[in-house]
Amino acid sequence: MTGIILAGGKSTRMGSSKALLNIGGKTVVQRVIEVLQTIFPQIIIVANDEETYRHLGYPIVGDIISGYGPLGGLHAGLTASSSEVNFLVACDMPLLQPALIRFMISQTKDYDAVLPKSGPYLEPLHAVYKRSCLPAVEKVMAAGRKKVTSFFDDISINYLEEEELVAYGQPKRAFLNVNTPEDWLTVRKLLQDLEE
């Protein structure tokens, strides 16, 4: 199994790289890696500025087709991966929970993807995608479609409701991501409280 970290974004709303925000001596992306390391023998970082992430010591691949946002990152990650089962995660989710991820992985049988829900919302950047998704991803990208969900009609998906997920952790907290300086204030406080 492989953990694929998406780190090819622009962090426009934050104004500086979200992945490199530091709290307690650890950056946000280091916190993502710390959790993935406990589960995945392989980790791939999909980023377009290799230098920023080289210090982390994991393989870095760039988008093969740029300008497609997280969908392009998924495409590059699945193409580089040698695993059937892949967990895709954004680089800005520092509160990941291993038990939740393990549960999601255990639900992959007979499906191309496992998508958790938070209330009515899908969490496509905290989801399992098998390599079997690649043809569908390539097809929508060839048609110029950029939404990360645009290939979902062409694959089989196991949707996991929040009610199922709460047995394995606190999904709302695990899905928290840091888009703006205000988000960072909230998440940083949460991390501080958890680590006190």
Ligand SMILES: Nc1nc2c(ncn2[C@@H]2O[C@H](COP(=O)(O)OP(=O)(O)OP(=O)(O)O)[C@@H](O)[C@H]2O)c(=O)[nH]1
């Ligand atoms: N590989 C890759 N990852 C991307 C790309 N765009 C966004 N991501 C990643 O996808 C996740 C979600 O990205 P967003 O928060 O929607 O976008 P962002 O560009 O990082 O931030 P904003 O500029 O503020 O919208 C983050 O982990 C990003 O690093 C891309 O074009 N390629």
